[in-house]
Each structure stands twice: as C-alpha cells, then as structure tokens.
Amino acid sequence: MLLRTGKNLKFLYLDEIICNPIILEYFYKNTTVTFIDFHLSYGNSDYFKSMAIEELANILYKNSILTSLTIKSILLGTEGMKLLLEALDKNTAQNSLDFCSNWASTEERNMIAKFLCKNTTLKSLNLSFIDLDQKE
Template sequence: MITLPNECYHEIFNNLRYNYKNLFSCALVNRQWCKFIIPILWSEPEYYFRDTRIIRICLLTLNAEEQASLIPFNINFPSHPKPLFEYTSYITSVDGNLSEGIKNWFPYNIYSCELGNAVKSSLIAMFLRTCKNLKHFYLDEIICNPIILEYFYNNTTVTSIDFRSKSKSIDGLVNILYKKSTLTSLNFKSIQLGTNGMKILLETLDKNTSLNSLGFGGKWIGTEEGKIRK
C-alpha cells in the first residue's frame, strides 16, 4: 500500500475543516491522523467556545500567574490531567462566544459579571501567551488588565481586533494603537466613549500608521478604493 505524503493528509483533512463531525471521527482512527486533525479542529473554535468542555480544557492551560488572579473567587479548577495536546496553541481566532462559554461553565447561582470578567481576563492572557498563530481577537473593558496589555504589546501575530468600547477602556486601546505595529484591522462593535474619550480616540487614530481597515458598528472604512462598505 502506498503511503501518502504528509502534505496530502493535511490537504485532505483541511478540506473537511467545517465538517466537524466527520473530521472528529477521522481523528479517532489513529495517532497520525489525530496529529493532523487536532490543529484544524482547534484553529477556529468560534461558536464552540460556548461548550463547557472547551472552557475546561482552556482552564487547565492556565499557568500559576493566570490562576493566581482568580484565587479571591475560590474557583475549583478542573482536576483532570494536563491535556495531551497543546490545544490552545492552534487557535487563530477568539470571539465573543468565549464570554458565553464562561457563563455556561459556572452554575447560574454562582456566576457574576465580576467573576466572569476575572476568568475571561485570565483566559485571554493565556491565549496571548500560548496561541502561536493568533490573528483575530474580540476585546472589551478587560483590556484595562495590565497583564493582558503586556501580552498584547509582546504579541506579534494579532492583526485584527473587534472592540466593544466604553470610556474606562479607552486608555488600554490607545496604548495598543500606539505600541502594536502589527494591528491592521480594528472594528468597533459599539462605542460608548463620551466627548473626551472620542477626542482621544480620534487623535490616536490620526497618528496610527499601521491600520488599513477601520469599522464602526458594521460599516468599514478601508484602503481599497477609499470607500465605506458594509
């Protein structure tokens, strides 16, 4: 029997990347196939961030520093062994579904916004630390977390951010726009900055030289033909 080159396996499985059920079944065939498929399955979790099993695996990946910030909340972390794969290293996109997954992971009578934001901050810090090809991120007021900001400054792969902005988060965004030269796309899902905050934002955007695409609530201003598009 002729053995296929690794490139062929990757091409075949990549064509199934959105057929999650069949792709997962293929991952159970043998170790070799599994090594090809796991990176594909984890590259764009999106809606699957709502799955508590995904959140559990992500929590198992937190390091001591990321766990330490959650100590005041007396969270019982999963006691399972460390995952066989470095699953989060394959993630390329983190969106708003992460917040829903965190809510789902906690019993309804325990969850609070403060608790959810604390866990989200630790998970985002972990993603920025472990994801090797992270391209897209969804951020909100937790951008004020100094640990997250430091990871963002050092990250060289993120090129696109969806941002839900409030006045208290403007300083974090301004710092990123000043210091992160790899950021080329910024989309504001909503803006609640007030007059002073908006002035600061516009002044910062005026000085930024790396962005080539800017979106406001679904409307985009891009470099292509200088047009505004939906």
C-alpha cells in the same frame, strides 16, 4: 488546555474568561492568534471591566502577530480608552480595528482621533454605532 494545545488557533472570542490567570498564561505563549473578538456584558462591575481591559492591553503588547481586534458594546471610560489605544499604538501588526457599538465621551473620541492621525498600520476601521456627534 485549548490554548496550550491549539497550535493553529487563529480566532479567539474573549468575554469574562479574560481575567482567568490560567487562560492568560497560555494565551501569552500562543503565537498563532491573529484575531480577537472582545466583548464584556453590561452587567460587569467597573473593577472587573478595568481588569479585563488591562489584560487585553497586555495581550496587545505581548502578541506581535495580532492583526484584527473587535471591541463590542463596552463602556471603556477615559482610562480604559487611553490604556487600550497606547497598547494598540505599540502593536505594529494591527491592521483591522472594530470599535462597534461603544459609547465614547468627547475626550475618548478625541483620543481615537489622535490615535488614527498617527497610526500607519490600520487598513480597516469600523466605528459603527458610535455617536460621533453626541452631546454630553
């Protein structure tokens, strides 16, 4: 109901509700959201996380005015990172990305680096609490 009637909604915090089909249906129709704060708790199953990341990628593909995305404390994994970065690459309105407190493997860090090298829209980037020098 809120997403359907919230015509001026700009900020959206998403957690476990992101996989609810009713919420997603209305979110795709809402064209006013410019900021998403995405957070999944550590206790979620890998299956649930992969579904949520896939839906977040779909949101990025479909929402052409989304300018800011925060992704906190999520173990994305190589496939999740790839899916998310591909969607971010297609979203040309994105100018702020906050990847704070996310663990990233060497492969995932390399993906982030390649994404950043070719990205021309980001003006703000937060990689705090990602150990870029970690050994696996």
